Amino acid sequence: MPNGLIMKALAGYYYVYDKGTIIQCRARGVFRKQKRSPLVGDHVEYQAENTTDGYIMDIQERSNELVRPPIANVDQAFLLFSVKEPDFSAALLDRFLVHIERQEILPIIIVTKMDLLTDDEKETIQSFVSLYEKIGYQVRYTSSKVELDFSELTPLIKDKVTVIAGQSGVGKSSLLNLLKPGMNLETNEISSHLGRGKHTTRHVELIEIEQGLIADTPGFSSLDFEQMEQEDLRFYFPEFVEAMDECKFRGCLHDKEPGCGVKRGLEEGEIQQSRYTNYLQFLEEVKSQKRRY
Structure with missing residues (x-):
């Protein structure tokens, strides 16, 4: 049975790429009974008599999956954050980082x-952003007037599946237009009334760029902490993991417990206050969601 990669999902159809050909497929009814849905990025087995009338027969095991946007087997995420229009938000960046770290x-x-x-x-x-570099995160700076240096991005994109995430209006479509001239993706100005950009992409699609695949998505529409356990949140802050060995209690949540290595790192300046403050806020959100159930 032939294998392929789902490149696009639109209106109930899945567009499977196999050896230079795109096959339009539907999903078998058995997936609905199993409460499984094919996702863009899935490696699948399919049957097709022609390129417009195929069926997805099986979905191979995923390395990871995101819910909104619905995409699987992502290697890396470009987290785009503008410094103005909209203003830079460290709290939102940390929220994105937690969700990305959770999916490895x-x-x-x-x-x-x-x-x-x-x-x-x-x-x-x-x-401020250099503090994230000290944690170990890669950081790049771009301008809306000066084209990004391709020599920096090309090795990052090659042979990878990359998802672009960030607030609306930070330049996601502009970046895609820059990476692949001729796409002419729609871009919108920031709404002066709402203070944020408008979504310009309405479906998920993988685009071949620089020997890699980049996902054009409608953006992350859900950044809450459903399905997350409070004991797990601490592991999505890499600098906390390094300090955990110094905690007095094995299950320390780095909140009110005595002898906490993370709080000691905070006092000694090894952990930045904004990251710790955001962690406590996220922790309370996780706890409050569990109380509602």
Whole structure:
């Protein structure tokens, strides 16, 4: 039975790529009974008499999957955060990082619209973002007026499946247009009333760029902590993991417990206050969601 990769899902059809050919497929009814759905990024077995009338017969095991946007087998995520229009949000960045870390996807932070800042503002934002580099995250800076250096991105994209995430209006479609000239994806200005951009992509699709695949998605529409256990959240902050060995209690949540290695790291300046504050906020969200059930 032939194998292929789902490149696009639209209106109940799955577009499977196999050796240079796209086969339009439907999913077998058995998936519905099993409460399974094929996702963009899935490696599948299919049957087809022609390129417009195929059926997905089986889905191979996934390395990971995201719910919204619905996509599977992602290697890395470009997390786009603008410095203005919309303003940079460390709380939202940390929220994205938790979700990406949870799926064991490599995050790469891309700070956009640097040309909108004064020199002093640039120094401030770079000083703050450098704290993420110290944790171990990769960071790139871009401008809406100066084209990104392809020599930096090409090795990152090659042979990888990359998802682009971030607030609406931070430049996701602009980046895709830059990476693959001629796509002419729709981009929208920031809404002055809402203070955020408008979604311009309405389905999930993998696009072949620079010998890799990049997902054009409608964006992350869900960043809550459903299905997450409070004991697991701490493992999605890499700098906390390093400090855990110093905790007095094995199940320390780094909140009110005495002898906490993370709080000691905070006092000694090894863990940044904003990250710890966001962690406590996320922890309370996880706890409150469990109380509602």
